[in-house]
Amino acid sequence: MDHKALAERLLPGSYPSLQFYEEKYPARNLPKGAEVTRLAPSPTGFIHLGNLFSAIADERIAHRSGGIVYLRIEDTDLKRKVDGAVEAVISALNYFDVKFDEGAEIGGDETYAPWYQRQRAEIYRAFAKKLIEEGRAYPCFCTEEDLTALREEQTKNKEITGYYGKYARCRNLTEEEIYKNLDAGKPFVIRLKSMGNPENKFKFHDEIKGDVTVTENDQDVVILKSDGIPTYHFAHAIDDHFMRTTIVIRGEDWLASLPIHIELFHALGFPLPRYGHHCSLMKQDGETRRKLSKRKDPELSLEFYRKEGYFARAVKVYMLTLLNSNFEEWYLKHPDADPNEFPFKAEKMSKSGTLFDLDKLNDISKNELSKLSAEEMATFLEGWANEFGSEAQKAYFKDREKLLSVLTLCMGIGGKKRRKDFTTASQAMAFIEYFFTRTTQVDAYRVDGETVKSLLSDFLSVYSYEDDAQAWFEKVKEVAARHGFAADMKAYKANPEGYRGSVADVAEVLRIAATGRANTPDLWTIMRILGEEEVRRRLTSAEAPCE
Ligand code: GLU
Numbered sequence: 001m002d003h004k005a006l007a008e009r010l011l012p013g014s015y016p017s018l019q020f021y022e023e024k025y026p027a028r029n030l031p032k033g034a035e036v037t038r039l040a041p042s043p044t045g046f047i048h049l050g051n052l053f054s055a056i057a058d059e060r061i062a063h064r065s066g067g068i069v070y071l072r073i074e075d076t077d078l079k080r081k082v083d084g085a086v087e088a089v090i091s092a093l094n095y096f097d098v099k100f101d102e103g104a105e106i107g108g109d110e111t112y113a114p115w116y117q118r119q120r121a122e123i124y125r126a127f128a129k130k131l132i133e134e135g136r137a138y139p140c141f142c143t144e145e146d147l148t149a150l151r152e153e154q155t156k157n158k159e160i161t162g163y164y165g166k167y168a169r170c171r172n173l174t175e176e177e178i179y180k181n182l183d184a185g186k187p188f189v190i191r192l193k194s195m196g197n198p199e200n201k202f203k204f205h206d207e208i209k210g211d212v213t214v215t216e217n218d219q220d221v222v223i224l225k226s227d228g229i230p231t232y233h234f235a236h237a238i239d240d241h242f243m244r245t246t247i248v249i250r251g252e253d254w255l256a257s258l259p260i261h262i263e264l265f266h267a268l269g270f271p272l273p274r275y276g277h278h279c280s281l282m283k284q285d286g287e288t289r290r291k292l293s294k295r296k297d298p299e300l301s302l303e304f305y306r307k308e309g310y311f312a313r314a315v316k317v318y319m320l321t322l323l324n325s326n327f328e329e330w331y332l333k334h335p336d337a338d339p340n341e342f343p344f345k346a347e348k349m350s351k352s353g354t355l356f357d358l359d360k361l362n363d364i365s366k367n368e369l370s371k372l373s374a375e376e377m378a379t380f381l382e383g384w385a386n387e388f389g390s391e392a393q394k395a396y397f398k399d400r401e402k403l404l405s406v407l408t409l410c411m412g413i414g415g416k417k418r419r420k421d422f423t424t425a426s427q428a429m430a431f432i433e434y435f436f437t438r439t440t441q442v443d444a445y446r447v448d449g450e451t452v453k454s455l456l457s458d459f460l461s462v463y464s465y466e467d468d469a470q471a472w473f474e475k476v477k478e479v480a481a482r483h484g485f486a487a488d489m490k491a492y493k494a495n496p497e498g499y500r501g502s503v504a505d506v507a508e509v510l511r512i513a514a515t516g517r518a519n520t521p522d523l524w525t526i527m528r529i530l531g532e533e534e535v536r537r538r539l540t541s542a543e544a545p546c547e
Pocket of ligand 1 (some may be wrong): 040041042074232234248249250254
């Protein structure tokens with residue numbers, strides 16, 4: 001068979017040589033040991049936790065080694081393309097502190113551009129042509145129906161499905177048959193002519209999983225589709241080589257394709273990058289553990305964390321906790337350190353399923369938010385409110401001084417111990433709502449309506465905005481005593497039958513009247529922040545009892 005003539009017939013025209021591309025995309029000028037990593041998503045518009053998981057690992061491995069991380073868009077499958085998807089990837093990952101050094105819509109060192117696979121058609125064709133010339137690729141004229149029939153036959157015979165061995169019909173077409181099909185204008189794809197034998201197994205060192213056993217590939221995978229667009233397998237091998245990727249971090253779902261990739265790299269004459277396949281994020285669902293699912297688990301989408309207002313650093317800390325088994329211990333020792341200082345290592349990544357637990361993330365979030373100053377918290381909340389908050393919530397930021405007092409109080413700043421009541425921006429904004437509007441009655445009074453009314457009006461008659469905390473509390477005690485509630489807790493505990501309740505019950509009535517809630521930070525401070533007029537308005541209008 002004249003492979004050269006066939007290659008010219010299938011992909012006419014002259015294409016640059018391997019040498020040309022080797023020079024066009026030279027080895028990167030980086031210090032020894034510097035890693036080049038990449039995130040290579042398809043632009044489907046759905047960015048998920050798995051992407052973030054890989055991206056943080058990519059970013060850490062690259063930057064800790066003085067290397068670079070780039071963003072490549074694998075858009076060979078146009079059916080799945082969504083407008084704005086690339087910007088969405090960048091902004092979603094930026095939010096979590098993953099910044100690319102170069103790539104699609106980012107720019108950077110143009111030597112390795114373009115970063116959209118659709119714009120790299122020529123290079124894929126050049127290498128497909130080269131493989132055909134070398135007899136390592138051939139045209140396949142099988143139709144969808146032929147392939148479906150083949151799959152059905154293989155399934156029936158309980159055999160591995162695919163285009164391989166004796167099933168690779170077009171692999172053995174004669175020159176005459178090929179040209180006859182071409183002359184008849186039959187559409188074709190280009191397939192790799194695999195040289196592998198599935199009887200052969202070999203050891204492969206995975207950067208995360210350690211040594212794994214790999215079976216040689218024998219599938220004649222498609223490398224160019226009938227429209228001349230490459231498949232993922234083919235395009236990514238060429239790109240990882242010419243973008244000079246040193247280590248590929250990706251989900252373990254890709255482990256099954258590794259034999260194909262190894263054979264492709266060999267056929268193309270490229271050295272293999274190193275690979276690290278990380279485990280999937282799992283969720284505990286009752287008794288079983290399953291992979292997070294797009295359909296069932298809103299928390300799989302990164303959009304969820306933006307909308308809920310998760311603090312980016314908290315998500316990053318949690319991801320690092322899951323990514324490196326020794327991160328948690330390191331972070332306990334260095335709670336105030338920048339998580340980027342942690343010596344991240346691919347080999348410390350977990351080898352088997354990682355359990356993702358939203359409760360654990362919430363705990364980390366509480367902890368991280370409790371480290372912020374009131375000013376930092378205000379900035380964080382404002383960022384969220386501008387994007388996702390209601391008009392009423394946006395108004396909280398008009399009086400910055402008041403907001404800072406609210407946050408100082410609610411976060412326990414200046415107190416003995418910081419409070420950890422805030423989990424996310426949306427939750428924190430709901431939490432502080434009562435400082436700005438008296439709309440929701442969260443908790444009901446535990447005393448009857450008449451008592452509520454008389455306690456409130458008695459308190460209002462003695463209330464003075466100028467009172468300090470101590471004087472204020474003395475007055476609450478007086479009101480309590482006047483209504484048969486024990487002013488002194490010790491006295492109450494010694495003789496609970498002798499009273500209608502204690503000063504704590506009276507304070508609770510005031511608290512619910514002022515805030516709608518039975519549990520709040522210090523009530524005197526709340527009243528100071530609300531201002532005299534607002535306190536009087538709320539206590540006067542507090543309808544009782546209220547559900
Ligand atoms: N485009 C593939 C994906 O979206 C990338 C796989 C890889 O990282 O090699 O999953």
